[in-house]
Amino acid sequence: MNASIRVLSRRQLNRATLERQQLLRRKRGAVAELIERLVGLQAQAPLAAYVALWSRLEGFDPAELSELMTTRQVVRAGLLRSTIHLVTAEDCLMMWPLVYPVADRGLRGSFGKQLAGADLEAVVAFGTDLLSRGPYSRSRLRDVLGERWPDWDANAMAYAVSYLAGTVQVTPRGVWGTTGPAALQTIESWLGRAPMADPSIDALVLRYLAAFGPASVTDVQTWSGLTRLREVVDRLRPGLRVYADEDGRELFDVPEGPLPDAETPAPVRFLPEYDNLLLSHADRRRVNPSGRPVPLPPGNGAAIGTVLIDGDYAADWRHHRGADPVLRVTTHRPITAEVQEAIEAEAAELLTLIGSKGTPVVVGA
Incomplete structure (x- = not known):
């Protein structure tokens, strides 16, 4: 690896992606x-x-x-x-x-x-x-x-x-x-209009980097499903910033892409099932360091999902309707009382959104 290339830690990549998202x-x-x-x-x-x-x-x-x-x-x-x-x-x-x-x-x-x-x-x-x-x-x-x-x-x-x-x-x-x-x-x-005749793949890759970068070529391919994007990135390389991750993989970014401090606070956030934050990189450790699968059954998008704690996928949520409604948050690791309070507060706002204000929130492993 070129010694002059800046190496970005997992946490730096996490905060950069969360900022852009x-x-x-x-x-x-x-x-x-x-x-x-x-x-x-x-x-x-x-x-x-x-x-x-x-x-x-x-x-x-x-x-x-x-x-x-x-x-x-x-x-x-x-x-x-x-x-x-x-x-x-x-x-x-x-x-x-x-x-x-x-x-x-x-x-x-x-x-x-x-x-x-x-x-x-x-x-x-x-x-x-x-x-x-x-x-x-x-x-x-x-x-x-x-x-x-x-x-x-x-x-x-x-x-x-x-x-x-x-x-x-x-x-x-x-x-x-x-x-x-x-x-x-x-x-x-x-x-009422036909799809574009000759859209720019270069422009699409740049927009991906702005929204999900810094990222590798395989990250772009994972997000889009397209293959053979190395030649596209190489064509764009002169106008890109180039970094490396802690494993030495080459990462690319748009010049104006923000890189917040790694210690920037990341609040608790509830996401729907299969949010693109969790799916748009080949190496998903930036937001899912344990590599845990997302074992969510299909839903309607407003009854089940994942939870970010300190920027990482660290819990799942599910809203149970019926005679005894409850929003249950299942954590993947021990949490502090402060984090539990933040989860409960965010869950209450989610329940307001989905029309179930006042439903009990249960947090546990």
Whole structure:
């Protein structure tokens, strides 16, 4: 390792990432602007983005995000890592052409055998035409495709269309206080504009570094699902700051990327299930030093999640409704009375957000 390269400790990387993710202190600001700055929010669970934004924005009002969704200024679409992300309309149009290879690879890896012998091009073209006219659930899409091509695997064909047609999950799915099926429609028909013809991968990588850096090439690839990004980073290298982690791995950063002091206080924060903070690096020790898996069953995004204590993933939370409601926080390590008090205070605010103010909070191992 070059002796002149500054080495960043795990704790320095932790604080840098938390600062860029707006988790060291809540700030006031527009919801759409934060979604754009973070290059989207993981939104596989339909309400996860609301908890993610509440953790980051002072005075967050779920109605603001709901309005953005119903007016189609932000959308939930299968993008990074082929998982559902909440992004601005402009970012959806920009990102889809870049991540299409990830979707194609994911489809062939998951359904290649089932689709052997099928005319995939014809299936996707037919499905795209259907979804350009209006929303379809995957089960309804499966029925239509199965009727048209009875000799091919209907479920695999439905997934092929959802992977490759470029789709969004339409509202009311994901709108606070409502329910709705996971119904798909094409990006172009929902937004009234075609995806960008030639978006810049360089610009996307720089935005990742601004939101998640300093980071390695493999970190960028893990976040996006894309491969062969070394040549992109090498092309950008002259304009980047270069660091190393404690294991000697090369890290890259935008020139203006903040690097707070390693001892900057990090408050307790509740995150939704699978927040991008926990998923966007190949080496996740900066926020998960124990390497603990996130053993969360699927939820709606506002009933289960993880807890940061001193900047690290150190507890899980779950909101139990019913006759005896409770918000239970399960810690992974011993905590002080001061930390328990902070957890309880933050939990009370979360309960207010999700409409369960006054529910008991139980903290324990």
